[in-house]
Amino acid sequence: MIRKCYGLSMNERGVLLDILSHLGENEEAFPSQEAIACNLGISESTVKSAITSLEEKRFIKTVRRRGQVNRYRIDQLEGNPYLVLSENVHFFLRLIPISHMKPYLNC
Template identity: 75%
Template sequence: MPERIQERLIEWAVDMEWHNFHGQYQRNQYYIPYPHMLRKCYGLSMNERSVLLDIISHLGENDEAFPSQETIACNLGLSESTVKSAINVLVKKKFIKTARRRGHVNRYRIGALENNPYIGLSETIHYFLKLYQPKYIKRSAIQSVISSVVNSELYASYATKPYSAYRTTSSGTSYPNLVLDTQLELMMEIRNKLWDEKGLQVSVPIFADFQKHFNLYLERIGFENGDECDWNNYLPSEKEQNDDTDEDELTQQL
């Protein structure tokens, strides 16, 4: 039975014998897992995704990466200013954390991606497209509307609300309800824009169907049967909070 293409690609990446075919000086061996949730994440540009992937590829045993912006730029064929701008966005959107190392802002840690609100919003859009996009509507029409939503201040506010509630236990806001309301609001925003701007009518998201998938997500991050979350498992430690303060200062200096 022929090998699956995924297995062949992995073998190709790690097999030293391939050097004989591609040349003795081949350096780009090995591979890293790269979830589609990152590769297809709305809210990140292509350059931002590429920079994030390159940083992930440099992660060491201590879950930190040390590539300079010049190194990242050379790896991706981008300018250093483009890399610098992408890093600023990735820090702002909590995909990475930066800290000083020997006078340079080039020590990176990957954020808690499974709880990143931008990934949650992106997956909500993919969910909407899969279940509620009529087959007769061109994808280009839908994508133009989605782009306008994703690039709006409203989308940024959608990401800010859950993140703030997630880090604050004294806000009086129910985190599960807030996330669910935000995701439903996002789908309705796309639906309304399709009607207002394109004259296209799509069905209203089925709450019960969406609730089923949302409950699975809540169980994954620690909410079960309406129980309160064990915040100690998800809120940053005192050291991480201090690191976040340093990162905000560094971001302003970049």
């Protein structure tokens, strides 16, 4: 669902998936922004922007800790409006034959 979410940029998607890959048994992850940047081959400022956006879109909650690496908690993904909308759009598009969509596509 995350990989095909229309509401996420490529950087947001990558950062979220990287955070998810670090989840522990207490449903928290605490990779540093430097580690995420290194894993994805992007800058730390890009990671920081993506994390801010993911917080605003309610994919994650950040627990900031002075002098330590932040902890990230994953919000309820099942009810996230961006994922719900994307899944409904994908479902709708599977119902309509592509030949009916050609007049609306620019390719």
